Amino acid sequence: MNAIVAVDRNWAIGREGDQLVYLKEDLKRFRTLTAGHAVIVGRKTLATFPGGRPLKGRDNLVLTRDPDLQVEGARVFHRVEDLLAAAPEDAFVVGGSQVYEALLPWCDTVYVTHIDAAFPGCDAFFPNLDARGGWTAEEEGEPLEENGLTYRYMTYRRDRHVRG
Ligand SMILES: NC(=O)c1ccc[n+]([C@@H]2O[C@H](COP(=O)([O-])OP(=O)(O)OC[C@H]3O[C@@H](n4cnc5c(N)ncnc54)[C@H](OP(=O)(O)O)[C@@H]3O)[C@@H](O)[C@H]2O)c1
DSSP states (O other): OEEEEOOOTTTTTTTTTTEOOOOHHHHHHHHHHHHTSSSEEEHHHTTTTTGGGGOOOOOOOEEOOTOOOOOOTTTEEESSSHHHSSSSOOOOOOOOOOHEEEEEEEEOOEEEEESSSOTTTOOOOOOOOHHSSSEEEEEEEEEEEETTEEEEEEEEOOOTTTTO
């Protein structure tokens, strides 16, 4: 499976239930990469999508422990095992923090947007793949700039025979 995430210098991904920043070009890339693929999303991140609705043109798999939650246009799962049994190999884990942490062991590729800033007050993080080891990073293209922020795309691939 794949994961896709935007992180700041400290691998922070969110604060107070929302994204750190919305970058137009990065969102475009997110749409291009995930189009036509299944996306795996936590209940809290789903709530941050426009109208709290699943992403269009993609099979949305939502993880929640709430047995009563129903989401129109999405499949709801209560256990990681059941979700894994239903998720295709080319699915994208799209967050948030809890769901990344739970599913990273099954991901072989992580598309990371590195934002060159340290946002204050962050409360959601992605595991630091540089520190964790077992991953090799490849830089893609030149750094980009938007709203006074510099960011760059990196693709992390899991080293063979390393899981976790
Ligand atoms: N920068 C980025 O690329 C990016 C991407 C996505 C999200 N984010 C940010 O990440 C933050 C949200 O992350 P989060 O960790 O708070 O929430 P989350 O991972 O989106 O959702 C957490 C919820 O998922 C369900 N869940 C998690 N693990 C589960 C398991 N093992 N089994 C069943 N259900 C499970 C639970 O739902 P119930 O409570 O319903 O039981 C839990 O409360 C926000 O700030 C968001 O903006 C950033």
